[in-house]
Amino acid sequence: MKIGVLTIGAELLNGARIDTNSNWISKTVIDHGGMVEFNISTKDNQSSIIKALDFLLDQSIDMIIMTGGLGPTHDDITAKTLFEYFDDIPILDEKYWNFLVSRFKKKGFKVSALNKTLALKPSNGKIIDNPIGTARGLHFSSNKKEIIALPGVPSEMKSMMREATLPMIKKISQKSIHSSILRTTGITESSLYEKLFSLIKQAPDVELAFLPSLFGVDLRTSSTDNDKFSNFLMQVKILLDEFIYSDKNLELEEVVVNLLNNHNLTVATAESCTGGLIGDRITNTSGASKVFKGGIIAYSNEIKINQLGVKKETIQKFGAVSIETASEMAAGVQKLFSTDIGISSTGIAGPLGGNKDKPVGLVYIAISINGVTTVYKNNFKSNRKNNKRITSQVALNLVRKELLKF
Known part of the structure; x- marks a missing residue:
């Protein structure tokens, strides 16, 4: 119709x-x-x-x-x-x-x-x-x-x-349209197109729309032929498995909270450059009260040291925006709240504050799980609000990937 x-x-x-x-x-x-x-x-x-x-x-x-x-x-x-x-x-x-x-x-x-x-x-x-x-x-x-x-x-x-x-x-309507939305993150629209190019050419009866946003790219697949639609969707899922976080039109935070509940795991956050945004997104989700213990907005070095247990020497030697500080923040918040997982973020959101060694957009995200901490370095752009939003998305996706290993 x-x-x-x-x-x-x-x-x-x-x-x-x-x-x-x-x-x-x-x-x-x-x-x-x-x-x-x-x-x-x-x-x-x-x-x-x-x-x-x-x-x-x-x-x-x-x-x-x-x-x-x-x-x-x-x-x-x-x-x-x-x-x-x-x-x-x-x-x-x-x-x-x-x-x-x-x-x-x-x-x-x-x-x-x-x-x-x-x-x-x-x-x-x-x-x-x-x-x-x-x-x-x-x-x-x-x-x-x-x-x-x-x-x-x-x-x-x-x-x-x-x-x-x-x-x-x-x-x-005289025709049934079969459709699905696959939500991806951590990959650009152009890279998605390159991965799917051959498949798209082989399926002229299936329509695929790329819907990019700050958080990722949604893929809307639709067709009036159910068999061709189902086969195409299956192939897309195989090709993009690591990047797809939902085939049910869920937000990333919903996926993370569901996984935490499924595994009976708890999480806490220590946020500097994101100012509580990661915790905000988690608590926007039904079921968060069972898995989210709390968070610390450690915007100042004083809070990082006094509340999270980050060593003063670490900040003096490496700076607040560093692998070492991010690691101690994640481990500290996990210990403070006695959770299975600790997440931290520290970076230079911009548009000011950067230098040659640490430019605007540099963000470290750390994930501490049962005493093992991994730090991820990211280089985003100069828009302050966008950097905060992107950091929250990357952090949640890192947690999602870790939870899939359980």
């Missing part, structure tokens, strides 16, 4: 807000037999919306999914535009209006007459219920195409997509 996405709002074009709706829709419809062919963003004015609709309705697609502009304010004109575009005379839904009045009253608010626009329903089209908000969606049909209008609020849009639109796509 071919789909066009139309996101509405000036904020999407002037940079005030990132369009996450179209991204989510494009990824999500695949598993239900849909494929986005066009993605358009437009200002919230009637002429722009009409031009976008004219274009999309002229294409060989089966559905248009619109988001944004269904609220009660002056710039929310999507509903008005659609009513006029499809020559539909809206009707006040008295039952829903009474519901809105009651809902606002319970919250201690006086409902404005402007909110009556939320209670309008089409004469010929259909209403799409909003389980968590007040702005309902609209559904029109024209020239064998389904036009769906949903709120721009991401949580409301997703809820309504799951409840109504995705089942509709699955019902209308």
Whole structure:
């Protein structure tokens, strides 16, 4: 099923807000037999919306999914535009209006007459219920195409997509699309392509998309042929085994916490340049309380020495950013919290603080497991926040690799 996405709002074009709706829709419809062919963003004015609709309705697609502009304010004109575009005379839904009045009253608010626009329903089209908000969606049909209008609020849009639109796509679609996401880290997009080049050439019926990010590259595989899809996916997993951390769309920290729980192991962190980010990511995961004992943000040398037991002589001789200091930090935090694993990070996040011998981006990560400590040297770039994020990713991946040895 071919789909066009139309996101509405000036904020999407002037940079005030990132369009996450179209991204989510494009990824999500695949598993239900849909494929986005066009993605358009437009200002919230009637002429722009009409031009976008004219274009999309002229294409060989089966559905248009619109988001944004269904609220009660002056710039929310999507509903008005659609009513006029499809020559539909809206009707006040008295039952829903009474519901809105009651809902606002319970919250201690006086409902404005402007909110009556939320209670309008089409004469010929259909209403799409909003389980968590007040702005309902609209559904029109024209020239064998389904036009769906949903709120721009991401949580409301997703809820309504799951409840109504995705089942509709699955019902209308004549083909089942088999898809999977493999999440990789520790390898560049170009290196992945080199490893998979021959395989890609041998499988023209399978689509492979490379989705790079700061943390790694996701590989989305899809095909209408289940046998070819399964065989291709198996070959990719064999070729990239050491780099794939999830085939279930999990975050790396989720994988690590699951492995720790599976092996009944505990971990603690000693962080300098990452400022607690490794511990933060671990504790964002359900089940972390069973495996994460705690952490020390040892940003100063004083804390490294007094809390983690790093020798003063070590820092004086080798510096805070060194193999030796990272090693003693990891071993120290493991001993302090009596855990199976200790993780440490120390480096020069930037953009200042580097020199010829220790440039900006130099980071040491140490992993101490049952008394054996290994230190890894990394050279990242000059962006401070990115260096922190990348360091947390590398550290978690190193722990993952160690846990796979158990």
